[in-house]
Amino acid sequence: MNDSDYDPDVTIDSRDATCPGPLMDLIGKVKEAEPGTVIELRTSDSGSKSDVPEWLDEAGHDLLDTVDNGDYWSLFVRTN
Amino acid sequence: MSGYAIVLASRELSRVQAVSTIASVAAASDVPVQIFATMEGLLPFRTETVESGDFDFGPVGAKMLEADGAEMPLFYEQFAQAKGIGDIELYACEMAMDLLETDLDDYVDVFDDTLGVSGFLNRARDKQVVFV
Numbered sequence: 001m002n003d004s005d006y007d008p009d010v011t012i013d014s015r016d017a018t019c020p021g022p023l024m025d026l027i028g029k030v031k032e033a034e035p036g037t038v039i040e041l042r043t044s045d046s047g048s049k050s051d052v053p054e055w056l057d058e059a060g061h062d063l064l065d066t067v068d069n070g071d072y073w074s075l076f077v078r079t080n
Numbered sequence: 081m082s083g084y085a086i087v088l089a090s091r092e093l094s095r096v097q098a099v100s101t102i103a104s105v106a107a108a109s110d111v112p113v114q115i116f117a118t119m120e121g122l123l124p125f126r127t128e129t130v131e132s133g134d135f136d137f138g139p140v141g142a143k144m145l146e147a148d149g150a151e152m153p154l155f156y157e158q159f160a161q162a163k164g165i166g167d168i169e170l171y172a173c174e175m176a177m178d179l180l181e182t183d184l185d186d187y188v189d190v191f192d193d194t195l196g197v198s199g200f201l202n203r204a205r206d207k208q209v210v211f212v
Contacts, residue, residue, distance in 0.1 A: 016151050017151055018147070018151055018152050020101050020104060020105050020158075021151075021153065023105060023108075024108055024158075024161060024162070024165070027105075027108040027165060028108070028165055055105070055109065058109070059109060
């Protein structure tokens with residue numbers, strides 16, 4: 001369970017994957033998602049935690065929240 | 081500028097992996113990428129090299145090879161994944177292949193075709209060229 005206000009439509013579990021695995025997984029889902037879809041990306045890669053928001057900013061999607069779950073992070077994304 | 085044309089002329093695993101990582105994310109982000117593997121840059125793609133793991137690598141490359149495959153996909157796996165998502169094409173240099181007396185069947189299945197210098201330059205005309 002995540003300590004977040006957001007209830008994701010899609011959850012991507014990319015824990016243990018290194019850069020660029022989590023981002024590639026996210027891009028694949030974003031491309032097939034309807035606008036307004038809330039996606040939770042789970043990653044244990046600190047580089048991806050920093051890099052995914054950069055991609056979201058450039059691609060025009062929203063980072064809703066980042067939750068620290070101890071051994072991984074949950075990034076909540078809304079597609080536009 | 082409408083994308084990147086990357087000349088890959090190094091056999092060093094870290095360089096090849098860096099190219100696959102950056103190119104894959106670019107292509108998945110709708111930035112077209114073309115890669116021209118030439119000279120020693122062809123060698124890591126040889127099937128026998130991939131199967132044996134006999135890459136030219138430094139300390140970072142060694143760490144990559146120690147990682148579990150599912151956690152750290154190597155360059156040819158990244159290229160294969162990127163091809164399913166974005167606009168990325170890989171070409172093998174005809175001249176280097178002739179020198180090595182090989183053809184595409186001797187390489188992992190990531191190349192779209194073989195290409196000469198003129199063909200590469202034609203495709204690179206509207207792109208930013210990056211030499212690795």
